[in-house]
Structure formats: structure tokens, C-alpha cells
Amino acid sequence: MFILNKKLISYFLMLMFIALLISIAAVSVNVAQAAALNYLTETTHSVLIGTVNTIYGAVTSGSSNFLRTKNQGYMVMSSASNGTEQETSFWSEITLDSVDTYIMSLKIDVAAKTSISNSTQKIYLYNYDTSAYEEVKSSSINTSDTDVVYLNEVNSTIAKYVSATNLLKIKIVVTNTSSFTASFDYVNIIYEYQPQVSNRVVCTYNVDNATLEEGTISANNAIYLKDRDASYFSVDSSASNKVAWNSIVTMDQPRSQIKTLIITYSGKYSTSCNNSWLSLWNYETGNWEVIYNFVSNTSTAIVRWLTSDPAYINKFVSEFNDVKVRLYNSASASFTRDADYLNVTIYYDTSNSVKSFSPDTLELDYGTISSGGVTNLSAFDNSSVVINSDAANKIAWKCQTTIDVDRQYIKFLTVMTRVKVNTATNSQYFSLWNNSTSSWNVFRTHTSSTNNENLIMTLTDPEGLYKYISSSGVIKARLYNSASSAFTRTTDVLTFCIEYGTVGTFEFAHLSDVHELIGSDNFKAIINELNNSIYPAFTAVTGDITDHGTHVQYDQYITDKALINGTVYTGPGNHDVRWWNANGKNDWKTKIGDLYYSFDYSGVHFVMMDSTVNLELDEKFGKAQLSWLSNDLSSVGTSKPIVIFAHHPFKIHDNVTGKAELLDLVKNYNVVAFISGHQHYYGYTIENGVLWEYITYIKDNTSQEYTTVKITPND
Numbered sequence: 001m002f003i004l005n006k007k008l009i010s011y012f013l014m015l016m017f018i019a020l021l022i023s024i025a026a027v028s029v030n031v032a033q034a035a036a037l038n039y040l041t042e043t044t045h046s047v048l049i050g051t052v053n054t055i056y057g058a059v060t061s062g063s064s065n066f067l068r069t070k071n072q073g074y075m076v077m078s079s080a081s082n083g084t085e086q087e088t089s090f091w092s093e094i095t096l097d098s099v100d101t102y103i104m105s106l107k108i109d110v111a112a113k114t115s116i117s118n119s120t121q122k123i124y125l126y127n128y129d130t131s132a133y134e135e136v137k138s139s140s141i142n143t144s145d146t147d148v149v150y151l152n153e154v155n156s157t158i159a160k161y162v163s164a165t166n167l168l169k170i171k172i173v174v175t176n177t178s179s180f181t182a183s184f185d186y187v188n189i190i191y192e193y194q195p196q197v198s199n200r201v202v203c204t205y206n207v208d209n210a211t212l213e214e215g216t217i218s219a220n221n222a223i224y225l226k227d228r229d230a231s232y233f234s235v236d237s238s239a240s241n242k243v244a245w246n247s248i249v250t251m252d253q254p255r256s257q258i259k260t261l262i263i264t265y266s267g268k269y270s271t272s273c274n275n276s277w278l279s280l281w282n283y284e285t286g287n288w289e290v291i292y293n294f295v296s297n298t299s300t301a302i303v304r305w306l307t308s309d310p311a312y313i314n315k316f317v318s319e320f321n322d323v324k325v326r327l328y329n330s331a332s333a334s335f336t337r338d339a340d341y342l343n344v345t346i347y348y349d350t351s352n353s354v355k356s357f358s359p360d361t362l363e364l365d366y367g368t369i370s371s372g373g374v375t376n377l378s379a380f381d382n383s384s385v386v387i388n389s390d391a392a393n394k395i396a397w398k399c400q401t402t403i404d405v406d407r408q409y410i411k412f413l414t415v416m417t418r419v420k421v422n423t424a425t426n427s428q429y430f431s432l433w434n435n436s437t438s439s440w441n442v443f444r445t446h447t448s449s450t451n452n453e454n455l456i457m458t459l460t461d462p463e464g465l466y467k468y469i470s471s472s473g474v475i476k477a478r479l480y481n482s483a484s485s486a487f488t489r490t491t492d493v494l495t496f497c498i499e500y501g502t503v504g505t506f507e508f509a510h511l512s513d514v515h516e517l518i519g520s521d522n523f524k525a526i527i528n529e530l531n532n533s534i535y536p537a538f539t540a541v542t543g544d545i546t547d548h549g550t551h552v553q554y555d556q557y558i559t560d561k562a563l564i565n566g567t568v569y570t571g572p573g574n575h576d577v578r579w580w581n582a583n584g585k586n587d588w589k590t591k592i593g594d595l596y597y598s599f600d601y602s603g604v605h606f607v608m609m610d611s612t613v614n615l616e617l618d619e620k621f622g623k624a625q626l627s628w629l630s631n632d633l634s635s636v637g638t639s640k641p642i643v644i645f646a647h648h649p650f651k652i653h654d655n656v657t658g659k660a661e662l663l664d665l666v667k668n669y670n671v672v673a674f675i676s677g678h679q680h681y682y683g684y685t686i687e688n689g690v691l692w693e694y695i696t697y698i699k700d701n702t703s704q705e706y707t708t709v710k711i712t713p714n715d
């Protein structure tokens, strides 16, 4: 199946030439191949508490459903007496999904408050080794919402909390000396794990747009949301002391493939104001829905909300793969909101093949290695490369890998590193080496953290990838940062992950009916344009290369054709075989070559058909040709995309003898386009995802009467 990308069509139609974009479904996944790799695609997953089992106290309003979003919507419990204390407590058993190997990190995020101050909240996890609960976190909570986060990044101490069947049991206990009610807003259990066999991969989208709802922009613009770099998109509050804007991200992946959706925001305020409300557009109800609210501070806060719940992904991602994010807050006086960073990251299942590559080399531009080496970067295992800054307080490592997949088939490249520093530093710059400019291009600017963080850059433009993947498959990445004093950077992982299909991304040129123009300056101008600005993968000419099929005209076409860079595939038209003599087809064979034939390019099969009849205007596909086609296609198989060329249009000439047989013959194959000429005007239709196109005749290069057809693999 293929789809015509309407956005891109309109874009290309704005150009002087007429262009079409064909997107072709990539073929099946090679799981066996992926399984054999040292597979490094990390998955962050979120599980929500399902059934709540109360121990002391009772739920008086709300339910565990209220714990999915941090929105001041609560599950409320009233306390009961436990000995000398009042207590609310509940436990829940959670099944962790698809934990193929070990869990790298476990984070439990609880937001709650109590009706009276000085309550104690404890988080317990069930230890399957000792068959008893263990306290993992104890905090004081009071009458305002309090966030309590338990974070464990040491695999060996997480494993005991997960049963052989991937169960995790959590108990949350709140106590006070007097009776109280506890209001639980949010409980999210987030774990990172490393699947051994999966086509689940990560893609990150940096937000660079915003639609203002309340307030006026006071500094910079929404492009500043792209990087977490302490440079801000600043908005002054409106007359009613409100700031609100929303951003939209369109993802490359269909909603059905998205397994985890992560929203990250970072920002600060000129003065403290009311809570900030982070919302997502609910496409089912047509309303904003708060997912996370947080205190609006004058210091930068980073908030992250994620879900792996299909019901949430379905309502927050549109059928066109859009996510809309909104930030709203208000105050009693005017204020400025400085938004640093907004990012949407997804983990998704891809139908493409996936491979991950660890770096082959590690070199330092700045700093010295205090422990570890390149091999430590190949696994998420807290075994890391530790680098000390140099005398100028800088660290930069650069790594390279060599991939063994032809870059023409690569759709996505994701480079991920897991890194932390021992003390705050300046922004970290994550770059790829640009082979065309011989310089590092910064893709992510990210404030450093003393906690492990994953820095991810994703390149989704197949042509853009050519700059960063050399013809021999070399990719180089670099991470640079500096500080005002000495620091240490610890890097656990660097991985290069590619998604690739069996169809490459390329563009070919289609010309037809060149007969009136051969030998002219106008034709040479068109050839010049193809050679110097279009750079087609190849050129197809669908007939009428001569006006009357004379030897002189054939020779002129051959002379002109030699000026076109790259391979030119030519098929016959009625002018070529109709006028000169009854020997037209034999003259073609002598001068040009086969009347019909096929060829392959970058995973696509192309067939040039002969629709002509000696001495006639009209068209015919003869039995011998159809028999040849039957044999040809049977060796191609039913999944490979096929494009069929002929001079006479397949669609609008219903009097073609043998057309019904041709269409019947190809109906079980993956024909994505029928392309022809003859009409001397341009048109196309798309039926059941198949393109039927006919183009105009070549007249002059101001009218640009040729098309370029771009093939891209589908998702």
C-alpha cells in the first residue's frame, strides 16, 4: 500500500515543476536479525495503580482512577485508629509489562496532602526475597499538595521488589496523632527497562511553536522551547493576570503504534503565582484536560508526565498523530512566565527493521578519563565512563560507530546517551558530525543534571540523514559542556539506533512526448535543470521520442539523451512506430533497445511497457508482452512495490486492447503507480492508494512539463 502525502504534494506543486510524493509501505520486520544484536533500545514505562486495597481507613470520595493525573482531583481517605496513631493505608499489586530483562530504574511519584499538618507518609515495597514489606521512603506531608518521589537506579536493589511473574506490590501509609483525611492526587510508577527483543524504539520531538491564548510575548519566541538551555520563551501576563499558550507536535508514528507518551516541561516565573496547569487536548471530548499541575516558582522547575495507558494515548493523540500541549496559570498581580523547554517523546512499535550500534571509538577533545572506556557505553548497567574536566573546566567526548545498513534505506536515526554530572555545569551540547560541512551540528542543548538523564536526538528526514551518515556508514556523536569550576561527567550509555526498510527514499524524473523538442535549446535547458538542480535517481521517458520515427530523429534523441546525467529508461510511443514505415518497432529495437523491460531501483521494481502498435495511433498490450510481464512479476513477489510505465494512459484510454488483461494480471501485486504520457496535458487520480498519472508533453522549460516522483518508505 502507498499513500500520497498531501502536505508534501502541495509543497512540491508550489515549485515550478510538478512533483508527486509516493510513500510505500516498508516490508516486514526481521526479528531474528534484531534479536542477534546487542539491542539497546530503552523503554520507559508507566503503570498506574489499579485496584486499591485499604488497610486502615476508608475511601470517602474519588477512586484510584483519580491517581492517573496530577490535577487536584483526589482519591480521599479518612483515617482510622491503629494503636496509638490514626492511619490511612492501602496496598496495590501492579503487573509490570514485558520486563524482558532487568529493570534499570524504578521511580514512584506520589502527590498527596492531609487535612492536618505534620502527617507522615511512607512508601513500602514488597520484598519477594524476604516476603515482607520494606519502607523505601518516608516524608512529612501537610495541608498543601506535596510531591514525594522515590527513585532507585541500582538494578541489584530493585530486583527483589519484582516477582518472577513481574509483580510489584506497593503500600502507602499516612499517619498522624489526630484523625485526618488524606487526599491522594497522583501515584505513578515509572520504570525503565531494556528489552532484549523488540522493535520498540524512542523518538523525541522538540516543540518550536506556540499559540498565545493569554498574555503578550515579552522576549524571544517559541523556538526557544526546543532546548533546555536556560534561554526562555517569555510571556507577560494579560490584564487579568493570566498566561496561557498551547503548542502542537505532529509525530511521525501512527497513534496505534505509540506505547508510551512523555511530556516534559521546564520553566520559571518572575514572581511566584498560582499553580501552573499542564494540559493535553483530549481529542475525544474536545477539551483541555489537566495532566500535571505544579507550583509556579521563581526558580526553574522541570516536570515530566508520562503514560503507557492505551486509553490515555488514544484520547491525547489525534488520528493524524498530533499532540496539543497547554500551559496555563494565573496570579493576583502581573507576572512573566519564562518557559525554557517543552518536549514530547514517544516509545513506539515500528514495523521497520531496527538495529542499534554501540560506539567503536571514544576520543576526548577536553578532559581526561578517570575510569572506564568505550566498552562501558554499550549497556545500561551503571558501569560508566567517568571523565574529569580539563584545566579550562571543559569536557567533550566524541564517539563514532559504523553501521552495516545502506543509508538509502534508513528512515530514522536516534542517538541516545545516558549521562550525569557531579555538580551543576553549563548547558550540554549534543552534536552529530555533518559530513557535508565538516563540522559538528548541535541537535540538543540540555542543562546538565546530577541525576542520570537520557539525552536523545532523532533525525527523521531520510535525505537529511545523508549529511550525518557517511557513504561508508560512519556516524559520529559528541557531547560537550563546560563549567566555572572542575567537574566530573559520568556516561553510562551511548547508542546509535536506526530504523530501516527495504525501500529507499529517492526521486526520479519522468519525461514524455519529447518529440517536438529534441535537438532544441529548450530541451537542453530542461536537461540542464535535471542535471544541476533536480539530480534525479534516474529519468524515465515514456515515448514519442521522435515526431515521425525517422532514423535522423532517433539519432537526435540519442544525442540529447546522452546529455542527461544518470540512467535514462526509454519506452516507445505511437509517434515512434507509426509514421515512417511498417518496420517501426524493429527500428526502435535497432536504435533504442528493448520495447519492454523492467529494472529495479532502491527496493522498487519498475516496468516499462510497450503500448504501441505499428502504423497506429491506438494502443495494445499483446499476448507475448503480457506473458513476459506475468513471468517478470512472478519473480518480484507480491510485497515489493511496483511502478508501471507506458506511453498511453492506463486510466483514461478505455479502448486499449489487452488493458483489462494487464490490470487483471497485476491486481495481486503491490503496484503503487501507473505512469504514462501521450495526453499532452497533466493529470492524476489516486484510487485505493494507487497513483494513475499522465503528464504533459515537453514544450519548453518555463512550463516545466516534466514531473519528479519522490518515493519514500511508509511507516
Ligand SMILES: [Ca+2]
Residues within 6 Å of the ligand: 066, 067, 068, 069, 070, 071, 072, 073, 074, 184, 185, 186
Ligand atoms: Ca488526580
Ligand SMILES: [Ca+2]
Residues within 6 Å of the ligand: 224, 225, 226, 227, 228, 229, 230, 231, 232, 233, 339, 340, 341
Ligand atoms: Ca530554551
Ligand SMILES: [Ca+2]
Residues within 6 Å of the ligand: 376, 377, 378, 379, 380, 381, 382, 383, 384, 491, 492, 493
Ligand atoms: Ca554502561
